[in-house]
Amino acid sequence: MPFLRKHLQSIAGYTPGEQPPPGSSVIKLNTNENPYPPSPEVFRVLQTLDPEWLRRYPDPTTVALRQAVGEVLNVHPDWIAVGNGSDELIGLVVRAFVEPGETAIYPMPSYVYYRAVAQVQEAQPVEIAYDEAFNFPLKEILDAQGAVTFVASPNSPLGNVVSINNLETLAANLQGLLVVDEAYVDFTSTNALHLVQKYRNVIVLRTLSKGYSLAGLRLGFAIAHPALIRDLNKIKDSYAVDAIAALVGAAAIRDQPYKNSNVRKVLRSRAILHRDLAALGFRVWPSEGNFLLVQPPREIAAIALQQQLKARGILVRHFDVAGVADKLRITVGTDEQNAQLCQRLQELM
Template sequence: MKLLRNNVKTSAGYIPGEQPIDPRVIKLNTNENPYPPSPRVLEAIHAVTAEQLRRYPSPSGQAFREAAAQLHNVTPDHILTFNGGDELLSVAIRAAADENDTVAFFEPSYSLYPVLTQIHGARANILSYNIDGTRWSLPANVENADAAIMLIVNPNAPSGHLEPVEKLAAIAASFRGLLVIDEAYVDFAPQSSLDLVRQFPNVLILRTMSKGYSLAGLRFGYAIAQPQLLREIEKVRDSYPVDAIAIAAATAAINDQPYARDTWQKVKAERARMTAELQKLGFTMPESHSNFVLATAPQKSDAKSIYETLKARGILVRWWQLPRIADKVRITIGTPEQNNRLLAELATLV
């Protein structure tokens, strides 16, 4: 009896970051915003009526589309909503790549990319970042990659480094497939690739409400692309991908830009302070434009041991047994109080 496709049976699946049950644990491992969402979000949730729950939601999440379009200075048909950025990635691969087509992505990068590629039955073209000490950059001539779709997370995860928009524009101009620029962390960066949507019909930008808007528990993401591309992508998307509560909450969050931008500034200020303090302890790291830092353990220290000891002391950071990053820990920027506790513990370990 065969119940599952071989690509599913042989896949290791995606391994999410640990989600502790104990509220006393300081959680600096999965890049949530350390500050709560806008108060308008809870107001919007409380205002959802029984009638809204009885009926199916707007298939397009129209209220959110209009709010996001106004923010990004595009028309609403440039916006398409999804049940989180991960669903967008899955839909984009299914829409652009036939089985046995090639999906190009980079390593180290978001570890969901190879999982989605394998489950779909596509082939992976894994391109390696150039890493010179703390300097990360895309390899040369990636625009010539033979692939149906290319995935670039910018700012990068796990490094936090930012590729120039000009480099991404050059890739978009020459690459012959769909170019997905994953901007999950762009709210903490000084620039976005949004203008490339206006220039290139093959560019799709991923945005999420999880990081910058403190809605990781809600699962809400969206695409920005030219309308003719999104009309095709929409054929693959679920019929009602975002529910009435999510639409109301996400719309309230994106409409409260002063609140969101205040949290971004707090995170960026703490990121600068944490970078300086970690360097004093002997850690090295790329310049981060995200809400985390990727810190290489000091000489005579071991990243795995740091991760395990911190966990035993009630602090979670992220560590991977993977080539090129096994000597590093990724640290989400927390509140000043959380960061101070982490620094105090690290000072006893290195």
Template sequence: MNYFRKSIHEMSGYVPGEQPPLGTKIIKLNSNENPYPPSPKALKVLQQIDPEMLRRYPDPTGKSFRIAAGKALGVPDDWIAVGNGSDDLLNLIVRAVGEAGKPVVCPSPTYVLYRTLAEIQDAEFVEVPYPDDYKLPVDLLIAAQGAVTFIASPNSPSGTAISVADLEKLAQDLSGILVIDEAYVDFAENSALELTKKYSNVIILRTLSKGYSLAGLRLGFAIANPTLLAELNKIKDSYNVDAIAYAVAAGAIADSDHKTANAEKIKASRSQLAVIFKELGFEVWPSQTNFLLVRPPNGDAQRIYQTLKERGILIRYFNQPRLDDKLRISIGTEEQNQILLKTLKEIL
């Protein structure tokens, strides 16, 4: 007996990267987590949490965090909405927009959750293929005229940059909402944040999971015109983010120096790894994220993924068209990167 909607019963749910228990002797390079610790200022906030914060419900709008984020980014706090990770905000957007006759559009391959959320809503889902160089197919995306169009910028899992000019062209010519998912912006050269001031249909998504080393906190936020955010706030859970997350996140986002210093270390390691991978015969896509997409010399990505796993190193393998001969590898600490390279050389 199936008690669920037909579309739910038949769909495949989103599969996150493996999460071994804390303390497991694993080099974890599969979920694009930041390998360096969070800001000491954020940790100090955590140590000084008032127990009263646990007894009471949190502020439903996260005012304290929105003020801190607005100050850090130079935007008014009413232009910010907060979610339980940016995935929560993606879910709100699809719930608010997706229905029959209103397609959800994105280039492909990209973040698989966009498809999953559309399927949950029984919304039409349109994928526009990326060319091999991952240049954004702007004209085809415009032609699709989605009720909402998702662009990961930089893209995942390719790590490639999206030009702000291409994103602005979309903002101008799309009749629906343009969501620019900047999860990896802290490792990139450019941001499309200014587009929110010029176009009322643009939503920028950010997360503290990557640049700020707070993946376990689950806090993301949207930046957009307040009239757009007001519609999303109608359907969010009353208290979708907890009080501790708000407090710690406010401390973290105020410490941009710490975030930037860690990002610079990751970017330097990314460049070094890209050179070595190429010397080992890998094809390497240019990355502006905290990971690299690579194709092994013989395309035997699944074998390499499995062998690394057996040796205590987790990376990401996607068993899907156009990605099944490639690997996505998060940038680790210098020590982790060296162990990875040594093990890869042995495998090859």
């Protein structure tokens, strides 16, 4: 007899990207990590860590980290909630603001974790399809009127941004919450942060996983009206962010010159990789993230190509999702890694 709650027994759950063992020689281009190390300020914090920070419980309000975020983004700390990655904050949003049976809306293809979180909460996930040209389905999302609407911008795996005009139209006309997931915001020039000040139903999510090279740390934050932040804090774990993560995160986010330097390197590499993949016959979509969505030449199946690359020590991501099942998402690595990818692809093709 299964002990799992009945409504969870038929849920597949979210499947993260493959993680090779530490020390592996695999070229990992499947989960959109930053190819460059974190800020040197991060290592200075670790080298001077006071053991007392390990003995004691961490600050449950993460005030020092919220102050650092506020300084960089010009936001009062009362407008900021910190979580164990932005994934935790996505879960908190659904738990706090979506009743069982209510709908969580999001366009697809997008981050399929939204679906898993909604199902666990017994909410109804409603996926609004992009058209074949990947145009944002604004009218359909407005018509759906969910308790919460998730919009990833830039969107993975598509790489596109949602225009500020479309986001503001949603904020002004949705009866429920609008959550703008800006995990890849460091790689684009637009963001929705100002909408938080204008609309009380908007939450912007950020992470230190991508631009700050801290995916292993699990640290993200939400920016919203203080009333929404207080509601999120009611249900969060008292000590969701550990003391080391808070110290390291504050050091990393304050080192904007280092982060911006790495971002510029990624953007240059992205342009070169786009050019080289197109020269190999791939269709490559424009991207505002640290990855590219590509379609192999017609006679080559995307899933087969992914497996062939894996056998040769290179991981890329395939999604069995309508609209992108014939495509691959490739993280932008270092120029050397990208060159090895293209060399293997040329050999295979």
